[in-house]
Amino acid sequence: MSDQLHAVxxxxxxxxxxxxxxxxGAAADPAPYDALxxxxxxxxxxxxxxxxxxxxxxxxxxxxEARLKExxxxxxxxxxxxxxxxxxxxxxxxxxxxxxxxGLESLPVYWGNRNWAPYLTDALREITRDGHRRIAVLxxxxxxxxxxxxxxxxxxxxxxxxxxxxxxxxxxxxKLRHYFNHPGFVEPMVEGVLKSLAELPEEVRAGAHLAFTTxxxxxxxxxxxxxxxxxxxxxxxxxxxxxxxxxxxAEVQRATGVADRPWELVYQSRSGAxxxxxxxxxxxxxxxxxxxxxxxxxxxxxxxxxxxxMEVLYDLDTEATGKAAExxxxxxxxxxxxxDPQFAAAVRDLVLERAARERGRTVSPCALGKLGPSHxxxxxxxxxxxxxxxxxxxxxxxxxxxxx
Numbered sequence: 342m343s344d345q346l347h348a349v350x351x352x353x354x355x356x357x358x359x360x361x362x363x364x365x366g367a368a369a370d371p372a373p374y375d376a377l378x379x380x381x382x383x384x385x386x387x388x389x390x391x392x393x394x395x396x397x398x399x400x401x402x403x404x405x406e407a408r409l410k411e412x413x414x415x416x417x418x419x420x421x422x423x424x425x426x427x428x429x430x431x432x433x434x435x436x437x438x439x440x441x442x443x444g445l446e447s448l449p450v451y452w453g454n455r456n457w458a459p460y461l462t463d464a465l466r467e468i469t470r471d472g473h474r475r476i477a478v479l480x481x482x483x484x485x486x487x488x489x490x491x492x493x494x495x496x497x498x499x500x501x502x503x504x505x506x507x508x509x510x511x512x513x514x515x516k517l518r519h520y521f522n523h524p525g526f527v528e529p530m531v532e533g534v535l536k537s538l539a540e541l542p543e544e545v546r547a548g549a550h551l552a553f554t555t556x557x558x559x560x561x562x563x564x565x566x567x568x569x570x571x572x573x574x575x576x577x578x579x580x581x582x583x584x585x586x587x588x589x590x591a592e593v594q595r596a597t598g599v600a601d602r603p604w605e606l607v608y609q610s611r612s613g614a615x616x617x618x619x620x621x622x623x624x625x626x627x628x629x630x631x632x633x634x635x636x637x638x639x640x641x642x643x644x645x646x647x648x649x650x651m652e653v654l655y656d657l658d659t660e661a662t663g664k665a666a667e668x669x670x671x672x673x674x675x676x677x678x679x680x681d682p683q684f685a686a687a688v689r690d691l692v693l694e695r696a697a698r699e700r701g702r703t704v705s706p707c708a709l710g711k712l713g714p715s716h717x718x719x720x721x722x723x724x725x726x727x728x729x730x731x732x733x734x735x736x737x738x739x740x741x742x743x744x745x
Contacts, residue, residue, distance in 0.1 A: 369443055369444035369445055369693065370693070370696065370697075370700075371445060371447075371448045371477075371692055371693060371696045372696060372700065373475050373696065373699055373700065374448065374475055374476060374477045374515070374692060374695075374696050374699075375447075375448070375473045375474060375475060375476070375512075376448065376449050376450070376451060376468055376471075376473040376476040376477075376512075377436070377448055377449070377450045377451070377476065377477050377478075377479060377688075377692060378450075378451045378452070378453060378464060378465075378468065378476050378477070378478045378479070378514070379429060379432065379433060379436070379450060379451065379452045379453070379479050379481070380453055380454075380455070380461060380478050380479065380480045380481070380493055380496075380497075381425065381429050381452070381453075381454050381455070381480075381481040382425060382454060382455055382456055382481065382650075383397075383425065383426065383454030383455055383456040383457030383458070383460075384422075384423025384424070384425040384426055384456075384457055384650065384651060385416055385421055385422065385423055385457060386421075386422055386423070386426055386457075387420070387421050387422060388417060388420065388421030389421070390421060390457070391413040391416045391417065391421045392406070392409050392410060392413055394423075394456060394457050395409040395412060395413055396409065397455075397456040397457065398456050415651060415655045416651065418655065418659070419651070419654065419655075423650060423651045424648070424649060424650055424651065424654060425648060425650035425651065426454075426457070428648040428649065428650065428679055428680065429452060429454075429481070429648070430452075431679065431680040432481075432648070432679065432680040432684075432685070433450055433452055434680070435680040435681075435682060435684075435685040436450050436685050436688055436689075437450055438685070439682065439685040439686055439688075439689055440689060443689060445689065445692075448692070449471075449473075451464050451467065451468055451476075452464060453465065453500075455492075455493065455496050461496055461497070461500050462499075462500040462503055462504065465497075465500050465501065465504060465511055465512075466504055466507075466509065468511075468512060469504060469509050469510065469511050469512060470509075473512050474512045474513070475512050475513045475514075475515070476512050476513070476514055476515070477515055477516075477517055477691075477692050477695060477696070478493075478497065478514050478515065478516045478517060478734065479517050479688055479691070480493045480516060480517075481647045481648070482647070483519060483520050483521040483526060483645075483647060484519060484521050484555075484566075484577075484578055484581045484582065484645065485519055485566045485567040485576070485577040485578055485581060485715070485723070485724055486558055486562060486563070486566045486577075486578045486724055487558075487562050487565075487566065487724045487725070487726055488556075488558065488562070489578075490516075490519070490719065490723075490724050491719070491723065491724040491725070491726060491732055491735075492726075493516070494516060494719065494732035494733050494734050494735055494738075495726070495730045495731065495732045495733075497514050497516075497732070497733035497734060498730070498731040498732050498733040498738070498739070498740070499730075499731075501514070501733060501740060502731070513740065514733050514734050514740075515695065515699070515717075515734055516719070516733075516734035516735075517688075517691045517692065517695055518691065518695070518706075518714065518715040518716060518717050519581070519715035520687060520688075520691060520715075521581045521582075521584075521585050521715075522581070522584060522585060522588070522708050522709045522710045522712060522713075522714075523687045523690070523691070523707050523708065523709075524683075524687070524707055524709055525678075525683045525684050525685075525686050525687020525688075525690065525707070526678055526684060526687055527585060527588055527589065527709055528683050529676070529678040529679075529681040529683050529684060530585075530589055530642065530644060530675065530676075530677070530678060531589050531592045531593065531596075533642070533675035533676035533677075534551065534589060534593050534640055534642055534675045535593065535596055535597070536675065536676070537640045537642075537673035537674065537675040537676075538593070538597065538640060538673070540673050541638050541640070541671055541673055542638070542671060544637075545637035545638035545671050546638070547597075547599050548636070548637040548638065549602070549636075549637065549638035549639060549640055549671075550602070550603045550604065550605075550631055550636045550638070550639045550640070551586075551589075551590060551593070551602060551603070551604035551605075551639075551640050551642055552604070552605060552607050552624060552627055552628070552631075552639050552640070552641050552642065553582065553585075553586040553589070553604060553605070553606045553607065553642045553644050554606075554607055554608065554609050554624050554641055554642065554643050554644070554645060554657065555582050555606070555608060555609070555643070555644060555645025555646070556608070556609065556610050556645050556646070556652065557608035557609060557610060557611040557619045557620045557621070557623070558578065558619065558620060559613060559617055559618065559619050559620075560618045560619060560620060561618070562578075563575050563576050563578045563579055563620055564576050565724065565725055566578035566579075566724050567580075567581075567723060567724065568716065568719075568720050568722070568723050569720070569721075569722040569723070575620075579606070579620070580712065581712060582606050582644060582645060583606055584710040584711055584712050585644050585710065586604060586606050586642075586644060587710070588709055588710050589642065589644070590602065590604045603636075605627065607622050607623065607624050607627040608620045608621060608622065608623055608624065609623065609624045609652065609656045609657065609661070610652045610656050611623065624641065624656070624657070624661045625660065625661055625664045628661060628664050628665050628668060628670060628672070629664070629668065631670070632665075632668040632669075632670045636670070637671070638670065638671040638672065638673075639665065639670060639671070639672045639673075640672070640673050640674070640675055641657055641661060641672060641673070641674045641675070642675045643657060643674070643675070643677055646677050647677060647678060647679070647684075648677050648678070648679045648680075649676070649677050649679065653674075653677065657674050658674060661674075662674065687707070690707055694706055694707070695717060698717065718734075718735060718736050719732075719734070719735035719736065719737075720735070720736050721735075721736050721737045723735065
């Protein structure tokens with residue numbers, strides 16, 4: 342960890358990203374893993390892709406074609422191209438560069454998406470045919486929730502079943518732990534907030550509020566996020582976001598010398614039925630409330646997102662920024678971690694940390710804040726679905742006993 346984050350609780354782990362040494366000091370040993378899979382959401386890369394992509398995302402929900410075309414207008418504003426795939430390519434490059442520079446040249450990095458090419462099943466087929474037998478999986482979602490964790494595990498299970506039906510023997514998959522409070526995830530966001538504050542007019546800078554944003558989810562899904570022992574109002578999903586927001590706010594206070602800068606966790610990108618309760622307040626409603634209360638400026642901090650994909654590009658940079666302009670409220674939007682070298686180093690750290698533990702070594706996981714490092718193996722009852730499905734890489738996985 343760099344020495345940037347000073348305002349951390351006493352129980353924070355201070356191990357350096359990428360260290361994760363085992364008892365023998367073999368800091369760059371990824372065994373038993375012989376590959377890393379970057380697992381992401383996917384997005385369209387042209388106008389003709391938009392509606393088919395949305396069909397994939399909403400499959401089984403019975404959403405009419407007309408509604409898909411309406412939702413697709415967000416993408417058509419950007420020539421039908423979501424930035425997420427290009428950002429994943431940049432992250433792949435950053436990971437491969439970091440691995441090569443730190444003795445992990447032998448650990449190849451693959452990429453598969455849930456909803457668009459390159460598809461997860463195709464990536465796992467390639468990994469299998471390349472002879473890999475145990476892989477670590479990095480999901481581009483940092484927090485506990487059904488859509489951010491278990492659904493990815495369900496997708497892995499589905500793909501494994503499909504490959505078995507083809508007569509292949511897929512590798513064992515281990516999903517890396519949630520990294521919301523890893524310093525390599527937090528520090529780039531702190532830097533982004535400080536840069537955004539500097540971009541605001543000087544006369545409003547000191548009084549600017551921080552609006553930490555993340556994807557809204559149904560309150561029922563939030564309440565059951567994380568392990569069973571943390572189920573309750575907001576569950577792990579809200580608790581983890583609040584912990585990260587408090588870390589960033591404290592460091593911004595230290596770096597700027599502005600005490601008691603107001604901040605709040607707010608939500609965006611709601612997509613559910615109006616009668617279903619979702620997490621609130623919405624970012625646009627929050628901007629209206631801040632303007633009414635006399636806030637001089639706001640920095641929107643998208644802590645819930647790994648990269649500047651469509652829900653950042655449209656919901657924040659277009660919709661929320663447009664609302665602020667209507668109100669005459671100065672706003673800035675800070676950057677996500679994207680392919681930041683610090684995040685690439687954090688991924689390396691997560692791989693080596695998990696590998697060392699799988700070999701029976703003792704490690705000190707990197708984690709800031711009050712919550713500490715997340716679990717390696719999702720326990721039974723963690724982030725349940727309304728309709729139970731098989732899920733890989735968890736305590737309830739039907740595949741774990743078949744390790745390589």
